[in-house]
Amino acid sequence: MFTIWRHPKPQGAEGRCIGGRTDLPVDPRKAKRLAHRIRAHARRHGLPRDVVTSPLARAADVGRWLQGWGFRWRVDATLAEMDFGAWDGRSWRDISQQEFDRWMADFGGFAFDGGESLSQLITRAAAWQPQCVLAVGHGGWINARLWSGGKPTPADWPMPLAYGRATSAPSAA
Template sequence: MKLILVRHPQPLVAPGFCYGSTDLAIAPGQLEQTLAALQLPAGLPIYSSPLRRCAELAARLTPTPHYDSRLVEMHFGAWEMQPWDSIPRADIDAWAADMVHYHPGGGESVLQMAERISAFYRDVQRQHAQAIIICHAGAMRLLSACHAGLPPAAMGLQAAQAAHQIAYGATLTLNPV
């Protein structure tokens, strides 16, 4: 299966905040900037996280996007919309010590997110040879690990250890293996 992953445009949030699954609007001008830069093949099914920062882009690309809640970014519990600097260092260290199983802010673990991303991937794989997926950086890293054939725990570990620099509006193409 060939997947074209697209990260959402820059959201309207101050730098340095943990926002995971918080449903944020797109920053002014960013949707148009992303649309102008994208070069996507026509006629492919488009799947999207239902969060506004993804859904608004998907709706501009096709009149019939498939919204799937399994593509939502990780839920950080009490850390959502908190400045990273205000989260106790001991909590950050506990997450760093067990990136796959720890529940940051009492929210979702990377393993839980990997399991839902894996289920999404299997469903899309059964239905399509190619698809475009509008999602979040975490989902992109997990989809890439899943595409490489890793089981959820290994997906989570690889995604957690991957560089976090996926630009807003960036695309990543996963070719058939």
């Protein structure tokens, strides 16, 4: 088992499709606050001072804080959020209903015009071999790692974990 936290809320994400191509900052105080919670969790459970994060700033900033407090911090691109291709960074208002309907018609297989499909994300997340028991990642990636429901549909895809919250996941999916 490993514990993965969703990064703090990024600045500038409101109303936008944000994935692995859009690297948004987080408030440094929120990154530090999450790092404190991770450090306390490690201490409370007698875990090694070792953390891996996504390379995106909204997760990596937490790793930097932990590194400054003596943690071994590694970055793993496999933990990056889903690549929304040409949609990434765009305002949801600028994505036409026709484009959105294309996605809903092929929820698991739609590759976002140059990005990756949800099925590809699920495969990437399932194949990840944790380098340690503490990680910081993204809501979509975490859902993909925990997914065990067969072919995903819009109706059964879960809401993402709240910002700064943690969940435990099996080390071998």
